[in-house]
Amino acid sequence: MAPPYASFVSELKEHGLLKSVSEVLHWDEQTQMPPKAAGHRGEQVALLAKMLHAKFTSPRFGDLLAAAEAALPRGAEIDSDEAVNVRETRRSYDRARKLPADLVEELARTGVLAQQAWAEARSKNDYPAFRPWLEKIILLKRREADCIGYASGNRYDALLDEYEPGATAADVKRTFDALRGPLVDLVRKIGQSPKKAPLEVLERQYPAAAQERLARAAAAAVGFDFGAGRLDTSTHPFCTGLGPGDTRMTTRYDERYFGDAFFGVLHETGHALYDQGLPAEHFGTPLGEAVSLGIHESQSRMWENLVGRSRAFWRHFMPQARQAFPQALAGVSDDDWHFAVNDVRPSFIRTEADEATYNLHVMLRFELEQAMLSGEVGAADVPAAWNERMKNYLGLTPPDDARGCLQDIHWSGGAIGYFPTYTLGNLYAAQLFEQARKDLGDLDAMFARGEFAPLLGWLRKNIHSRGKRYLARDLVRRVTGSDLSPEPLLRHLRAKAGELYGVS
Ligand code: ZN
Numbered sequence: 001m002a003p004p005y006a007s008f009v010s011e012l013k014e015h016g017l018l019k020s021v022s023e024v025l026h027w028d029e030q031t032q033m034p035p036k037a038a039g040h041r042g043e044q045v046a047l048l049a050k051m052l053h054a055k056f057t058s059p060r061f062g063d064l065l066a067a068a069e070a071a072l073p074r075g076a077e078i079d080s081d082e083a084v085n086v087r088e089t090r091r092s093y094d095r096a097r098k099l100p101a102d103l104v105e106e107l108a109r110t111g112v113l114a115q116q117a118w119a120e121a122r123s124k125n126d127y128p129a130f131r132p133w134l135e136k137i138i139l140l141k142r143r144e145a146d147c148i149g150y151a152s153g154n155r156y157d158a159l160l161d162e163y164e165p166g167a168t169a170a171d172v173k174r175t176f177d178a179l180r181g182p183l184v185d186l187v188r189k190i191g192q193s194p195k196k197a198p199l200e201v202l203e204r205q206y207p208a209a210a211q212e213r214l215a216r217a218a219a220a221a222v223g224f225d226f227g228a229g230r231l232d233t234s235t236h237p238f239c240t241g242l243g244p245g246d247t248r249m250t251t252r253y254d255e256r257y258f259g260d261a262f263f264g265v266l267h268e269t270g271h272a273l274y275d276q277g278l279p280a281e282h283f284g285t286p287l288g289e290a291v292s293l294g295i296h297e298s299q300s301r302m303w304e305n306l307v308g309r310s311r312a313f314w315r316h317f318m319p320q321a322r323q324a325f326p327q328a329l330a331g332v333s334d335d336d337w338h339f340a341v342n343d344v345r346p347s348f349i350r351t352e353a354d355e356a357t358y359n360l361h362v363m364l365r366f367e368l369e370q371a372m373l374s375g376e377v378g379a380a381d382v383p384a385a386w387n388e389r390m391k392n393y394l395g396l397t398p399p400d401d402a403r404g405c406l407q408d409i410h411w412s413g414g415a416i417g418y419f420p421t422y423t424l425g426n427l428y429a430a431q432l433f434e435q436a437r438k439d440l441g442d443l444d445a446m447f448a449r450g451e452f453a454p455l456l457g458w459l460r461k462n463i464h465s466r467g468k469r470y471l472a473r474d475l476v477r478r479v480t481g482s483d484l485s486p487e488p489l490l491r492h493l494r495a496k497a498g499e500l501y502g503v504s
Pocket of ligand 1: 297
């Protein structure tokens with residue numbers, strides 16, 4: 001008989017393989033699948049989901065996990081390979097076992113129906129049509145949180161923990177509270193500055209084929225391995241790590257707007273580099289997985305914003321961009337370009353927001369989610385509560401709910417507790433990037449020469465290769481020597497605002 005830990009890992013890896021099969025189907029659905037295949041695909045995916053859930057929550061697997069736990073050597077290092085895989089699997093196993101099958105099924109079914117209702121309500125700008133679905137989702141998510149439990153006394157923690165293990169609403173609130181005031185202030189000062197970014201240069205004719213060539217060149221230059229991944233097109237861009245040697249990302253091309261595809265690809269490349277850097281030998285186990293959504297997002301945001309919108313990056317790429325778009329870029333100076341890709345201005349739609357205002361969109365959602373979960377804000381009051389915060393934080397009032405509280409897909413699918421990971425990602429990114437500068441020296445000089453390998457190597461060593469060994473907050477402390485703080489992000493945004501808008 002195999003030793004307990006080996007049996008446990010072999011079962012876990014089989015689970016990981018099966019899960020990656022369903023992820024291939026998901027990628028295919030988004031990029032290749034003919035519309036008439038939707039019904040059949042639904043059956044395939046549902047069967048796999050059922051098999052996965054049954055396998056993972058089976059008493060047999062519970063026994064394997066318990067035996068592996070019991071076999072851990074006494075006094076073993078808490079971050080040894082064995083201890084990490086056992087600890088993290090116990091966390092997700094207990095979570096899965098606490099949810100009754102009827103609730104899991106009801107959440108899945110409601111998620112699908114509510115998402116359809118949401119898409120229609122958004123297209124017709126009809127919030128009242130979506131309201132009962134949101135009500136139902138809130139009730140189900142409260143029940144889910146109660147099943148999982150929350151020692152802190154705050155239900156939200158049980159939901160947040162799924163996306164950002166170990167984080168609490170209180171921690172996130174403290175950090176966001178410290179960020180909000182200075183950020184609102186900075187965005188207001190930028191709005192009052194007489195200097196305006198020449199946005200028009202991004203809205204010229206950018207042929208899709210040339211956009212794709214440049215985006216591929218940039219992805220390859222920063223380290224994406226096209227021998228172990230792909231770039232395709234889809235309506236909603238995403239990146240999925242299907243396993244060792246297979247990381248796929250997607251984008252979409254708008255010929256009248258440069259930013260969407262190029263920065264979108266850099267963003268997905270950041271996610272992809274993380275996936276390509278996870279240790280292959282640990283595939284299927286926590287040591288082969290990302291820390292959290294927030295840490296995943298820190299990787300995408302770092303390459304998209306901190307690297308991709310820097311002057312040094314464009315010092316290297318501008319000649320290639322000019323070759324790709326000789327007409328659109330005729331007469332556009334390097335300074336104009338740098339200003340245009342770093343424009344900051346309040347807008348209604350989160351996914352189109354710049355790197356400064358984006359975080360205010362996220363805070364608004366984080367606050368509303370907590371208020372909905374506690375019952376302080378009922379579903380009927382969501383539009384008013386949304387609009388009030390938009391006014392306070394961004395100085396804007398959405399003209400309709402489609403551009404207000406109906407804009408995001410997350411709540412309709414039951415993803416409550418997900419939004420804060422976006423801003424956590426920006427905060428982690430800025431703090432990690434400051435540390436990378438300290439450790440590596442003049443990153444700008446390297447970027448200007450087209451050298452991105454030192455930064456990628458640093459991320460590989462400090463983040464990617466470690467899998468889920470540490471919780472996000474511990475990883476950040478370990479790598480940077482400090483707890484998560486809003487200051488590095490504020491320093492970055494203020495420096496840019498000073499340079500471009502003459503404010504700080
Ligand atoms: Zn992302």
